[in-house]
Amino acid sequence: MVDVAAAAGVSTATVSRALVHPEGVTAPLVERVRLAVEQLHYVPNPAARALSSLHTRLVGVLVVSLTDPVLGDALAAAQQALAEAGFGVLVAVTGGGQPATDAAAQLMAARDVEGLLVFGGAPPAQGARGAREARAPTVVLDGNPGAEGPLRCDVDYRLAGETIGHFLAGRGHRAWAFVAGAEASGRSAPLRAGLRAAFGRIGAAEVTAPAPGFRPPVAVLRGRAEDWIRRPLTPTALVCADDLTALAMLKACAAAGLAVPGRMSIVGCGDAPFAALAMPALTTLRIPGATLGREAVRLLLAARVQAPAVPTLLRCKLVVRQSSGAPPPD
Amino acid sequence: MVDVAAAAGVSTATVSRALVHPEGVTAPLVERVRLAVEQLHYVPNPAARALSSLHTRLVGVLVVSLTDPVLGDALAAAQQALAEAGFGVLVAVTGGGQPATDAAAQLMAARDVEGLLVFGGAPPAQGARGAREARAPTVVLDGNPGAEGPLRCDVDYRLAGETIGHFLAGRGHRAWAFVAGAEASGRSAPLRAGLRAAFGRIGAAEVTAPAPGFRPPVAVLRGRAEDWIRRPLTPTALVCADDLTALAMLKACAAAGLAVPGRMSIVGCGDAPFAALAMPALTTLRIPGATLGREAVRLLLAARVQAPAVPTLLRCKLVVRQSSGAPPPD
DNA sequence: CACGTTGTTGTAAACGATTACAATAGCTGA
DNA sequence: TCAGCTATTGTAATCGTTTACAACAACGTG
Numbered sequence: 001m002v003d004v005a006a007a008a009g010v011s012t013a014t015v016s017r018a019l020v021h022p023e024g025v026t027a028p029l030v031e032r033v034r035l036a037v038e039q040l041h042y043v044p045n046p047a048a049r050a051l052s053s054l055h056t057r058l059v060g061v062l063v064v065s066l067t068d069p070v071l072g073d074a075l076a077a078a079q080q081a082l083a084e085a086g087f088g089v090l091v092a093v094t095g096g097g098q099p100a101t102d103a104a105a106q107l108m109a110a111r112d113v114e115g116l117l118v119f120g121g122a123p124p125a126q127g128a129r130g131a132r133e134a135r136a137p138t139v140v141l142d143g144n145p146g147a148e149g150p151l152r153c154d155v156d157y158r159l160a161g162e163t164i165g166h167f168l169a170g171r172g173h174r175a176w177a178f179v180a181g182a183e184a185s186g187r188s189a190p191l192r193a194g195l196r197a198a199f200g201r202i203g204a205a206e207v208t209a210p211a212p213g214f215r216p217p218v219a220v221l222r223g224r225a226e227d228w229i230r231r232p233l234t235p236t237a238l239v240c241a242d243d244l245t246a247l248a249m250l251k252a253c254a255a256a257g258l259a260v261p262g263r264m265s266i267v268g269c270g271d272a273p274f275a276a277l278a279m280p281a282l283t284t285l286r287i288p289g290a291t292l293g294r295e296a297v298r299l300l301l302a303a304r305v306q307a308p309a310v311p312t313l314l315r316c317k318l319v320v321r322q323s324s325g326a327p328p329p330d
Numbered sequence: 331m332v333d334v335a336a337a338a339g340v341s342t343a344t345v346s347r348a349l350v351h352p353e354g355v356t357a358p359l360v361e362r363v364r365l366a367v368e369q370l371h372y373v374p375n376p377a378a379r380a381l382s383s384l385h386t387r388l389v390g391v392l393v394v395s396l397t398d399p400v401l402g403d404a405l406a407a408a409q410q411a412l413a414e415a416g417f418g419v420l421v422a423v424t425g426g427g428q429p430a431t432d433a434a435a436q437l438m439a440a441r442d443v444e445g446l447l448v449f450g451g452a453p454p455a456q457g458a459r460g461a462r463e464a465r466a467p468t469v470v471l472d473g474n475p476g477a478e479g480p481l482r483c484d485v486d487y488r489l490a491g492e493t494i495g496h497f498l499a500g501r502g503h504r505a506w507a508f509v510a511g512a513e514a515s516g517r518s519a520p521l522r523a524g525l526r527a528a529f530g531r532i533g534a535a536e537v538t539a540p541a542p543g544f545r546p547p548v549a550v551l552r553g554r555a556e557d558w559i560r561r562p563l564t565p566t567a568l569v570c571a572d573d574l575t576a577l578a579m580l581k582a583c584a585a586a587g588l589a590v591p592g593r594m595s596i597v598g599c600g601d602a603p604f605a606a607l608a609m610p611a612l613t614t615l616r617i618p619g620a621t622l623g624r625e626a627v628r629l630l631l632a633a634r635v636q637a638p639a640v641p642t643l644l645r646c647k648l649v650v651r652q653s654s655g656a657p658p659p660d
Numbered sequence: 661c662a663c664g665t666t667g668t669t670g671t672a673a674a675c676g677a678t679t680a681c682a683a684t685a686g687c688t689g690a
Numbered sequence: 691t692c693a694g695c696t697a698t699t700g701t702a703a704t705c706g707t708t709t710a711c712a713a714c715a716a717c718g719t720g
Contacts, residue, residue, distance in 0.1 A: 001706065001707070002706090010669080010670085011669070011670045011671075012670090012706090012707080012708095013669075013670060013671075013672095013708080013709075014668090014669060014670075015707095016707065016708055016709085017668095017669090017708090017709090020708080024667090024668080025668075025669085026667095026668070026669095029668090029669085043439075043440050044440075044706085044707075045381070045442070045705085045706050045707070046377075046380075046386075046440070046441050046442060046707095047376075047377050047378075047379075047380035047381040047386065047442065047705080047706080047707090048377075048381050048675090048705070048706035048707040048708085049377075049706080049707055049708080050376075050377035050380075050675090050707090051375070051377040051378050051381050051674095051675045051676065051677085051705090051706080051707070051708090052674070052675050052706080052707045052708040052709080053675085053707075053708055053709085054675080054708095056376075056377065065406075066396055066402035066403075066405060066406055067399065067402060067403075067603065069397065072396035072397055072402060073396075073397075075396060075421075075423070076395075076396055076423040079421060079422060079423050080423065083422065083434075083437065088420050088437070088441055089420060089421055089422070090418050090419060090420055091405075091409060091419055091421050092409060092413065092419070093405070093406040093409050093410065104413075107413065107418070109373075110373050110374075110376070111376050111418055112375070112376060112377065243604075244603055244604060244607065247604055247607040247608075248607050250607075250609070251607050251609055254609055272604075273397065273574055274573075274574060274577055274602075274604045277574065277577040277578050277580075277581050278577075278608075279580070279581055279584055279609060331676065331677065332676090340699075340700085341699070341700045341701075342676090342677080342678095342700090343678080343679075343699075343700060343701075343702095344698090344699060344700075345677095346677065346678055346679080347678090347679090347698095347699090350678080354697090354698080355698075355699085356697090356698070356699095359698090359699085374676085374677070375675085375676050375677065376677095377675080377676080377677085378675070378676035378677035378678085378705090379676080379677055379678080380677090380705095381675090381676080381677070381678090381704090381705050381706065381707085382676080382677050382678040382679080382704070382705050383677075383678055383679090383705090384678095384705080
């Protein structure tokens with residue numbers, strides 16, 4: 001930096017100011033500094049910067065799993081948005097467990113991140129982030145419901161559930177079941193609540209899914225699906241917490257001889273890339289992962305300057321394809 | 331840190347040494363320092379550390395896309411391995427374009443990463459990493475073939491191609507086609523070469539796939555698949571560069587009335603979570619993403635201490651399911 | 661015309677660790 | 691017993707920025 005200062009004929013303080021607060025330096029000087037920087041290929045040392053300014057320009061991202069396409073999209077979008085704002089992204093894949101999440105949060109805090117993004121699952125326990133935690137706002141994205149974090153960025157799964165419920169009820173379905181995914185994704189509860197509300201309004205009954213919170217191997221599922229057939233009240237529609245589960249149910253129905261959508265309608269959640277390619281193509285809820293990611297970054301950046309932005313609640317669209325239809329005539 | 335030093339009754343230099351090079355400090359002192367650290371919840375300031383030691387304990391990861399399940403697995407595994415070694419992971423999602431990759435690499439270099447992991451695609455151009463690049467070794471994982479990076483960590487797609495070729499030839503297939511994915515994944519070329527070698531040995535002919543390097547909407551595919559039927563030499567087996575493409579071909583075959591596996595065998599690549607749930611379940615190549623990630627980290631850490639580890643070339647397993655079988659009797 | 665204001669720039673003191681070097685203590689062997 | 695080592699600890703310089711403060715200039719105003 002001293003070289004740059006010499007080349008531009010100014011002091012190092014002016015170089016620093018020209019780079020960080022150009023508005024406080026006269027235009028010609030800024031220009032001379034800019035030129036010198038270019039000429040000498042000067043790149044500021046981030047460590048020194050962080051040390052004296054107390055700003056690392058780093059944010060941490062705790063992500064439950066990269067397998068979930070929604071979180072993957074969200075992460076990609078968030079990373080891009082943060083890069084545009086000059087922030088680097090430190091990631092940790094937590095797997096969702098509380099101890100792992102807390103440990104990761106602590107590591108992030110130890111690295112002096114200026115913000116924490118939690119993608120999916122539960123946020124780290126208060127206090128798990130060490131002494132410096134107050135400085136770093138936390139935004140929870142697509143997390144478990146009821147998490148007490150102040151800044152949240154979610155999809156309105158309750159509303160989505162109602163949308164799906166209306167859609168199915170409108171097609172004539174009166175008996176339905178909800179199938180949770182293996183990973184307790186936090187989407188299940190509000191989704192189910194919305195479904196109950198929509199179906200309840202017309203007096204349609206929920207059938208308890210074979211094993212809530214359970215994503216079974218296909219062989220097992222087959223037996224379960226056959227169980228349903230023998231029940232007095234068999235669902236004609238299955239709403240799944242994620243597309244992979246929906247695909248599994250598709251397969252289970254085929255194995256059990258239940259035609260989809262003739263005998264059973266199946267609705268997924270997420271609109272994963274493979275959803276449109278399933279046979280029959282999955283009717284599914286399109287979750288705007290990228291928007292979610294950008295929105296979370298917006299909230300985080302707003303929180304840094306004390307501007308309390310309203311928690312986001314995004315809507316999603318139901319993509320109707322071939323796996324849903326009218327119930328059998330009975 | 332001065333507080334810790336005072337509490338332990340030593341100098342700050344000793345505190346530093348006790349934490350970084352405990353072997354140079356007597357046991358009782360190390361213990362006293364450890365206690366004081368615990369008591370005062372002291373966490374070293376990473377910026378100051380980096381500034382004076384010239385070690386950021388950060389590595390950058392450039393990932394083409396998080397949609398690819400293999401890269402997702404690799405990233406998760408690499409992150410964990412790096413965390414165990416005390417390194418933080420800075421990620422950037424590049425999308426694969428050369429300018430974007432170079433820009434991301436420059437940002438990483440500007441943050442003084444001590445190593446760069448490139449997941450998929452082409453490595454950044456030499457020199458794109460700025461003046462400090464010499465210090466940071468680069469490992470390319472599952473990248474495009476022929477990339478000149480010295481440190482590579484790859485799957486032996488050539489061998490995998492041969493394996494698939496043998497498998498199909500052994501089942502009796504004599505006419506086959508390769509379908510590249512939309513994203514030029516770098517897996518295509520060696521995979522295809524392996525297939526050619528295996529099939530060539532028995533004189534089986536490759537049929538040019540409808541549109542190489544093209545992952546078409548299903549409607550288009552349908553027409554293309556019908557094209558094949560009318561051809562003099564129609565393939566009886568389709569090998570796809572990724573599972574999503576394989577799923578698309580499955581659907582195209584169904585639409586065109588080609589029974590799978592009766593009339594057409596289909597092999598995917600990746601063993602994505604949905605592969606086993608497709609109907610029929612996909613025969614596919616299982617790529618050890620997590621192993622790949624860990625291996626890349628091993629190479630990187632070895633390179634840091636000048637220990638030149640041999641470039642890795644992992645094998646993968648063919649998972650035979652229902653989408654492949656014998657060709658039609660003719 | 662003198663004086664207070666405002667706006668720029670330079671000087672130098674942080675920021676919080678690591679580590680070269682000096683100092684001291686504890687050994688070994690003659 | 692003492693010189694000469696070695697092993698351990700302390701002192702202080704250093705890393706490369708930012709920024710509080712001082713110094714100064716230009717300006718408008720009474």
